Amino acid sequence: MDSNLKRLSMQVNVDDLLPASEKEKEYMVKMRPSTTAFQDGVRRLRKNKVAMVSFWIILLITVASIFVPFFWPYKYESMLGVRPGRPVDASYNNLKPFEYAKSEKTRMEAGEKVFPHVFGTDSSGRDYFIRIVYGTRISLAVGFFASIIVLVIGLLVGSIAGYAGGVVDIIIMRIVDVIYSLPDMLMVILLASVLREPLGKALEGTVLEKIGSNIISLFIIFALLYWVSMSRLIRGQILSLREQEYVLASRASGAKAGWVIRNHLIPNSISVIVISTALQIPNAIFTE
Numbered sequence: 001m002d003s004n005l006k007r008l009s010m011q012v013n014v015d016d017l018l019p020a021s022e023k024e025k026e027y028m029v030k031m032r033p034s035t036t037a038f039q040d041g042v043r044r045l046r047k048n049k050v051a052m053v054s055f056w057i058i059l060l061i062t063v064a065s066i067f068v069p070f071f072w073p074y075k076y077e078s079m080l081g082v083r084p085g086r087p088v089d090a091s092y093n094n095l096k097p098f099e100y101a102k103s104e105k106t107r108m109e110a111g112e113k114v115f116p117h118v119f120g121t122d123s124s125g126r127d128y129f130i131r132i133v134y135g136t137r138i139s140l141a142v143g144f145f146a147s148i149i150v151l152v153i154g155l156l157v158g159s160i161a162g163y164a165g166g167v168v169d170i171i172i173m174r175i176v177d178v179i180y181s182l183p184d185m186l187m188v189i190l191l192a193s194v195l196r197e198p199l200g201k202a203l204e205g206t207v208l209e210k211i212g213s214n215i216i217s218l219f220i221i222f223a224l225l226y227w228v229s230m231s232r233l234i235r236g237q238i239l240s241l242r243e244q245e246y247v248l249a250s251r252a253s254g255a256k257a258g259w260v261i262r263n264h265l266i267p268n269s270i271s272v273i274v275i276s277t278a279l280q281i282p283n284a285i286f287t288e
Contacts (some may be wrong), residue, residue, distance in 0.1 A: 092125035154230025162238025
């Protein structure tokens with residue numbers, strides 16, 4: 001019996017229970033700077049050549065749409081063949097790319113420098129390139145601001161529905177289902193026609209009048225209709241995350257719902273949020 005107890009007894013070395021020294025820690029642990037999920041995503045993005053080429057193209061288009069109109073010699077609304085006190089010069093109409101009107105050729109022969117029409121002109125003698133640049137500026141602005149509106153509303157509604165659950169989730173999701181069942185393009189056309197006149201009167205004399213009632217009505221339409229897809233995605237993500245141990249620990253320690261959503265649920269749903277927001281930009285441009 002004693003021999004069996006001796007075999008079963010544990011031989012413990014007291015030195016093994018002492019705290020590790022700094023040298024032992026350096027030996028056992030490979031030191032490297034910690035990175036956040038965002039930093040890791042940026043690092044992987046930089047390694048993706050196709051994504052980086054696309055990023056720089058989009059950035060170039062955006063910068064050009066903002067700054068080119070300040071330096072381009074032709075204006076958006078200018079009819080080049082119409083000048084005060086002179087007959088209309090129809091040779092400016094429907095020019096091909098890098099083609100010149102008769103009067104421009106005459107000026108060039110006299111030694112004057114004439115800036116080319118890079119994309120030609122339309123039937124009214126207006127420069128195509130500057131009109132495309134202005135159109136790009138409007139489309140990008142609509143896509144960006146509409147996606148921000150959709151992000152804010154969808155994030156708020158989806159987070160509340162997913163975290164609260166129960167009756168709150170059921171009521172919100174039934175409202176989402178009703179809105180989701182409406183035909184998008186039909187509602188866009190209907191709301192745009194209904195909102196145009198009252199918005200035009202409401203915006204008179206304000207800063208928003210320069211933006212135009214059509215663009216403002218488009219933002220309102222996105223705020224009313226287009227947030228439902230994002231709210232569904234975020235709700236599903238929140239539902240899967242709210243049962244995680246770190247969320248339960250925060251709730252057990254007395255953390256409020258808003259704090260848990262801001263500090264745990266939304267940061268861990270960032271991939272879904274970024275992808276869904278990015279997809280809203282072309283959707284908004286197409287609708288515009």
